[in-house]
Amino acid sequence: MNIETLRWRGDMLEMIDQRILPARFEYLSYSSAAEVAEGIHSMVVRGAPAIGCAAAYGVALEALRLNAESPAAFREELNVGIAVLAASRPTAVNLFWALERMRRVWAGMEGAVPKAIAERLLQEAHEIKSEDIRINRAMGSHGAALLKDGARVLTHCNAGALATAGWGTALGVMRSAVEAGKKVSVIADETRPFLQGARLTAWEMVQENIPVTLITDNMSGYLMSKGEVDAVVVGTDRVAANGDVANKIGTYMVAVLARRHGIPFYVACPLSTIDRSIESGSQIPIEERASEEVTGFRDCQWAAPGVSIRNPAFDVTPAELVTGLITEKGVILSPNSEKIAELFSS
Ligand code: MRU
Numbered sequence: 445m446n447i448e449t450l451r452w453r454g455d456m457l458e459m460i461d462q463r464i465l466p467a468r469f470e471y472l473s474y475s476s477a478a479e480v481a482e483g484i485h486s487m488v489v490r491g492a493p494a495i496g497c498a499a500a501y502g503v504a505l506e507a508l509r510l511n512a513e514s515p516a517a518f519r520e521e522l523n524v525g526i527a528v529l530a531a532s533r534p535t536a537v538n539l540f541w542a543l544e545r546m547r548r549v550w551a552g553m554e555g556a557v558p559k560a561i562a563e564r565l566l567q568e569a570h571e572i573k574s575e576d577i578r579i580n581r582a583m584g585s586h587g588a589a590l591l592k593d594g595a596r597v598l599t600h601c602n603a604g605a606l607a608t609a610g611w612g613t614a615l616g617v618m619r620s621a622v623e624a625g626k627k628v629s630v631i632a633d634e635t636r637p638f639l640q641g642a643r644l645t646a647w648e649m650v651q652e653n654i655p656v657t658l659i660t661d662n663m664s665g666y667l668m669s670k671g672e673v674d675a676v677v678v679g680t681d682r683v684a685a686n687g688d689v690a691n692k693i694g695t696y697m698v699a700v701l702a703r704r705h706g707i708p709f710y711v712a713c714p715l716s717t718i719d720r721s722i723e724s725g726s727q728i729p730i731e732e733r734a735s736e737e738v739t740g741f742r743d744c745q746w747a748a749p750g751v752s753i754r755n756p757a758f759d760v761t762p763a764e765l766v767t768g769l770i771t772e773k774g775v776i777l778s779p780n781s782e783k784i785a786e787l788f789s790s
Contacts, residue, residue, distance in 0.1 A: 445651045445652065446610070447460075447604075447605040447606060447610065447648065447651070448460075448610065449489065449491075449494050449497075449605060449606050449607075449608065449609060449610065450489065450494065450497055450498060450501065450573065450609060451471070452501070452566075452570065453473075455475070455508065456473045456474060456475050456505075457473070457474040457475075457480065457498070457501040457502075457505060458471040458472065458473050458474070459471065459472055459474065459483055459488055459489045459498060460488075460489075460606065461488050462487060462488060462489060462490055462606055462643075462644060463486065463487055463488060465606075465643055465644060465647055466643055466644075466646075466647040472488055474501070474502070474505060475505055475509065476502075476505055476506055476509050476525070477502040477503065477505060477506035477525030477526070477528055477529050478525070478528050479502075479505075480498055480499065480501060480502030480505065480529065480532075481502060481528045481529045481531070481532040482532075483498065484498055484499065484502075484529070484532040484533055484539070485532045485533060487638065490602075490607065490640070491536075491602060491603065491604075491606060491607020491608060491679070492536035492537070492538040492539075492607070492679065492680065492681045492682070492717055493538050493576050493580075493607065493608040493609065493613065493714060493716070493717075494606070494607050494608050494609065495532075495533060495536045495538055495539050496536070496538030496539055496541055496542035496572065496576075496716065497542065497569070497572055497573045497576055497608075497609050499529045499532075499539050499542045499543055499546075500542040500543075500545070500546055500568065500569040500572045500573075501569045501573075502525070502529045503522070503525065503526060503529065503543065503546040503565055503569070504546075504562065504565040504566040504568070504569040506521075506522055506525035506526075507522055507550075507558070507561055507562035507565045507566075508562045508566065510522060510525075510558060510562075511558040511559045511561075511562040512558070513558060515557070515558060518558040518561075522550075526543055526546070526547065529543060530543055533731060534729040534730075534731050535681045535682060535690055535728065535729060535730060535731045535757065535758045536681040536682065536717075537681065537682040537716075537717060537718075537719045538681075538714075538716050538717055541716045541717075542572060542716075545568070545572065546565055546568060546569070549564060549565060549568045550565065572609075573609040574609070576608055576609035576610070576714070577608070577609050577610040577611055579714045579715075579716075579772040580608055580609075580610065580611035580612055580613060580616040580714070581611055581616070581620070582772040582773075583613060583616055583617065583712050583713075583714065583770050583771060583772050584611060584612075584616040584617050584619060584620030584621075584623075585620050585624075586770050586771070586772075586774055586775050587616070587617030587620065587621075587677065587710065587712055587770040587775070588617055588620040588621035588623075588624050588626065590617075590675070590708070590710060590768070590770070590775065591617070591618075591621045591626060591628055591674075591675060591677075592626075592674065593626045593627055593628075594626075594627050594628070594674075595621070595626070595628045595629075595674040595675055596628075596629050596631060596672060596673055596674050596675075597617075597618060597628055597629070597630055597631065597673075597674065597675050597676070597677055598630075598631040598632075598633065598664060598667070598668075598673045598675070598676045598677075598698065599614050599615065599618075599630060599631070599632060599633065599641070599645060599676070599677055599678055600633040600635060600641065600661075600676075600678050600691070600692055600694055600695050600698050601633070601635045601640045601641060601645070601678065601679065601691065601692035601694075601695070602615070602635070602640040602641060602643075602644035602645045602648070603615055603616075603678060603679025603680075603712060604616070604644065604645055604648040604649075605648060606644050606648060607644075607679060612648075612679075613679040613680075613712035613713070613714065613770075614677045614678050614679045614712045615630075615645065615648060615649070616712065617677050617710075617712055617770060618630055618649075618654060618677070619652065619654070622652075622654055628654070629654070629655035629656065629657070630645070630649050630654060630655065630656040630657070631656075631657050631659060631664075631667065631672075631673060632645040632646050632649070632656055632657070632658050632659070633659060633660075633661050633664060633694065633698070634658060634659065634660045634661055635661065635692060635694065636660075636661055636694070637737040637738050637741070637755065638737060638757075639741070640692065641658065642658055646658050661694050661697075664697075664698055664701055665701045668701055668702065668704075668705040668707060669705065673702075673705075673707055674707070675707060675708045675709075675710065676698055676699070676702045676707060676708070676709045676710065677710045677711075677712060677770075678691050678692075678695055678698070678709075678710075678711055678712070679691060679711070679712050679713070680711050680712070680713050680717050681717065681758055682717060682719050682728050683711070683713055683717055683718045683719065683769065683779075683784075684719060684722045684723060684724050684725045684727065684728060685718075685719070685720045685721075685722060685723050685724075685781055685784055685785070686723060686724050686725075686763055686779075686780060686781045686784070687763030687766060687769065687776075687779030687780055687781070687783075687784055688724050688725025688726075688728075688760055688761065688762050688763050689711050689713075689725070689760065689761045689763070689766060689769075690725060690728045690730070690758045690759070690760050690761075691711070691758060691759070691761065692757070692758060692759075693756055693757055693758055693759050694759070695758075695759055695761055696759040696760065696761045696765075697759075699761040699765040699766070700765065702765070703765050708767040708768070709761075709765060709766060709767050710766075710767055710768050710769075710770055710775075711761075711766055711768070711769050711770065712770045713769045713770065713771055714771065714772055715771055715772065715773065715787070715788070718784060718787075718788075720784070720785075720788065723781075725760035725761075725762065725763075726760070728758075728760060730756050730757070730758050730759070730760075731756070731757040731758060732754075732755055732756055732757070733755045733757045734755065735753035735755055737755055738753045738754075738755045739751075739753060763778075763779050763780060766778070766779055769784075771787065773787060773790070
């Protein structure tokens with residue numbers, strides 16, 4: 445099944461509503477930057493590369509919406525739209541990477557009329573989307589080579605087709621391994637509190653007939669201690685220049701357990717997710733989300749009323765716990781600042 449997380453239809457962006465999967469499979473339509481920003485914030489679309497693609501389309505939609513304005517009004521209002529998109533979620537650096545790329549394209553069109561700029565920005569958004577799939581395919585084949593035939597691979601959150609323009613980063617590695625003829629099976633952490641593992645990873649793997657077993661987040665240590673996990677592969681929202689990795693809350697716990705049990709811990713990471721402007725993971729902004737995500741799910745609230753809540757949506761795994769970063773340019777084992785700098789200069 446070819447999952448199209450985002451698609452362009454007529455003059456609108458459509459995105460799968462990931463909040464209601466797997467109960468219902470529906471697309472929602474978007475026609476402005478503010479609407480797309482709300483779609484990102486409310487997690488209709490989520491996952492770092494998918495957020496980047498959505499933001500790029502958000503800029504293009506806004507430019508199209510404003511293209512009958514005077515050049516001065518167009519410039520002013522498009523900048524507001526970009527700022528609204530930038531404020532939608534703080535951790536995934538792909539959001540800022542995509543906005544910067546769109547800005548550079550715009551800056552290169554000095555003197556062009558708004559209509560021409562809007563058309564060019566739409567073309568760039570299409571390019572970001574198709575490039576993402578190509579990059580995921582490349583990461584997939586580098587990562588698949590790391591998995592032995594029969595590997596039981598644990599993953600956390602959803603770093604699949606739904607988190608990208610298609611194929612996926614961590615789940616792209618599993619897909620590529622299966623495509624290469626390896627029998628791999630996936631162990632999906634449920635991923636409290638938003639349940640991306642139970643709802644999205646499990647759904648994607650079931651659609652593809654890739655064997656998948658769902659566990660709650662507190663079961664991974666037990667399975668590792670029983671020798672039932674051969675490797676961990678996760679995605680990431682931002683990697684610092686020294687190789688520290690921000691990913692869905694709970695990833696750090698999995699990395700510590702993997703090290704304790706001598707299990708390789710791999711991070712599938714497109715270059716657009718590496719933020720070389722920050723030295724270490726301590727500088728990565730961690731999103732805190734609404735307390736209702738922790739006190740219950742949808743209409744069912746189970747926590748004691750009045751209790752205080754923390755809901756950091758991401759954590760940081762220090763580079764020393766990362767066996768390898770799987771990038772589109774190849775695998776960097778034991779990542780550090782020097783190896784990451786070299787990756788960008790090669
Ligand atoms: O809060 P989410 O669902 O956007 O978090 C997503 C993750 O943490 C993913 O693992 C990460 O973005 C990598 S997606 C290829």
